[in-house]
Amino acid sequence: MTPSMQRLLGELRKLPGVGAKTAERMAYFLLREPKEEALALAEAIQEVREKTIPCSTCGHLDERDPCSICSDPSRDPYVLCVVEESRDLFAVERLGEFRGRYHVLGGRVAPLLGKEAEDLGLDSLARRVAEGGVREVILATNADVEGDATALSVRRALEALPGVGSASGPVRVTRLARGLPSGSQIEFAGAGVLKEALALRRDL
Ligand SMILES: [Zn+2]
CATH class of the missing domain: 1.10.8.420 (RecR Domain 1)
Structure with missing residues (x-):
């Protein structure tokens, strides 16, 4: 050869x-x-x-910065959907239901692979929430062990901010409903299942 x-x-x-x-x-x-x-x-x-460059606001991979979603004035800047990767963003976008914006973590917590919450750039998400106005943060991480650990890390990072997470607080933190079969990955979930998981999201 x-x-x-x-x-x-x-x-x-x-x-x-x-x-x-x-x-x-x-x-x-x-x-x-x-x-x-x-x-x-x-x-x-x-x-x-x-x-392709990562959006400096949300981390989504696009050909412009801010990305096409962050610069779309018709999208609600105060409802943020947190996903692990840009491919999960596309899965949610394909539903055509979500009109807020995103935060792409660019990874997940995976202790066995040495991926800790510190690697996820949660600071930039916390900064967006701390700037004020955000009403809801939807955690759309995968429905598996690492997705759960990732959601927990995001929640912890956000709860350190005033007004986040408490029932009466101005910022709700929700997670996709468990309609998503356990162990499943968002990018492969059927549109119907994912749509329902989004509609039935609950406070975390
Ligand atoms: Zn963006």
């Missing part, structure tokens, strides 16, 4: 869900298809990496 082929295989194997066999199939596919088409993939990767 040539060094360049070995390099390609090494890169492909870094992709999620790609083992040695799949990497080989992909590599040979890329070698056999017309050169322009194989290079189109390389160009697409380059373009998306050059153009």
Whole structure:
């Protein structure tokens, strides 16, 4: 095997869900298809990496900062939906129900992987809430152990602020209802299930 082929295989194997066999199939596919088409993939990767930046307000990955959601005046800036990743934001957006804004954590609490709450940039979320006006923070983390731990960390960070979390306080903290099957991930949840979980969210 040539060094360049070995390099390609090494890169492909870094992709999620790609083992040695799949990497080989992909590599040979890329070698056999017309050169322009194989290079189109390389160009697409380059373009998306050059153009995509995290929104300095909410952390969502977009081609503009503030992102298209933060800069949309028709969206309620005082209801924040907290998600683990931008892909979860897309899952909620696809429902077409939510008209507030988001906060993308860019990760989750996963003690076994050494991911602690400190890595999540909760300060920027707390700052947004502390600026005032926020009525509700909806925790839309995944319905699994790590999603629960993440939701708890977010709640703790917010509860340190005045007026947050108490029943009479101005800022409600809610979590998606348990209609979401335990252990399930938001990005793969059916639209109906996710819609119901959002509608039936409850105070945390
Ligand atoms: Zn944004």
